[in-house]
Amino acid sequence: MTEKEKQKKGMFYQANAPEVLKDLYHCENECYEINQIPPSRREERMERLRKLFGKAGNGMFIVTPFFCDYGYNIEVGENFFANTNCVILDEAKVTFGDNVFIAPNCSFYTAGHPLDVEQRNKKIEYALPIHVGNNVWIGGNVVVVPGVTIGDNTTIGAGSVVTHDIPSGVLAAGNPCKVIRKLEE
Numbered sequence: 001m002t003e004k005e006k007q008k009k010g011m012f013y014q015a016n017a018p019e020v021l022k023d024l025y026h027c028e029n030e031c032y033e034i035n036q037i038p039p040s041r042r043e044e045r046m047e048r049l050r051k052l053f054g055k056a057g058n059g060m061f062i063v064t065p066f067f068c069d070y071g072y073n074i075e076v077g078e079n080f081f082a083n084t085n086c087v088i089l090d091e092a093k094v095t096f097g098d099n100v101f102i103a104p105n106c107s108f109y110t111a112g113h114p115l116d117v118e119q120r121n122k123k124i125e126y127a128l129p130i131h132v133g134n135n136v137w138i139g140g141n142v143v144v145v146p147g148v149t150i151g152d153n154t155t156i157g158a159g160s161v162v163t164h165d166i167p168s169g170v171l172a173a174g175n176p177c178k179v180i181r182k183l184e185e
């Protein structure tokens with residue numbers, strides 16, 4: 001099995017394998033160029049991001065700087081808005097539903113490393129998908145870790161670290177992020 005195949009299956013893989021680095025370097029360059037496009041050429045910026053992403057719905061707007069690792073693993077629904085400094089480490093799929101609002105400095109990390117020091121130092125990595133539902137507002141400085149799903153119609157408070165799945169229709173916040181109250185019955 002190739003390292004890329006292992007990555008797709010959520011298994012441990014060599015993060016420094018040439019086949020893994022090739023796409024990463026391509027995307028790094030794309031992000032660099034996109035982040036140089038001035039606000040007066042917003043349409044051009046959005047067009048470049050649309051081409052980079054696996055899927056991009058109508059009404060997508062992303063404030064730069066924006067960073068991701070592959071781009072093609074990101075799928076975005078209608079009316080997606082991400083404020084400045086959004087970081088998506090999309091070694092696995094990261095999917096957003098419709099009407100998702102993301103505040104500044106939010107991070108979505110599908111990638112992780114073993115806690116075992118010897119393995120980690122051999123550049124072993126794994127990646128688990130992240131899913132964000134429809135009509136979700138994510139406050140500023142939120143971190144979402146590998147494998148998490150956030151349900152529809154939910155708000156995540158500023159500064160949260162989302163370590164477990166969060167259900168639909170709730171306000172959740174904190175580190176670790178926990179449900180504070182239901183927003184709908």
Ligand SMILES: CC(=O)SCCNC(=O)CCNC(=O)[C@H](O)C(C)(C)COP(=O)(O)OP(=O)(O)OC[C@H]1O[C@@H](n2cnc3c(N)ncnc32)[C@H](O)[C@@H]1OP(=O)(O)O
Pocket residue numbers: 081083101102103104137138139140155156157158159160171173174180
């Ligand atoms: C695209 C863009 O979004 S750009 C705009 C960027 N803006 C932001 O990021 C702001 C995000 N806003 C927040 O995080 C706010 O705190 C909100 C929206 C979650 C507050 O919602 P409210 O319904 O007003 O909640 P309320 O203030 O009543 O708080 C309820 C409880 O949750 C706690 N709480 C609220 N927000 C947070 C938070 N971010 N982290 C931890 N606890 C929180 C409160 O302290 C309170 O606890 P208590 O009952 O023990 O006092």
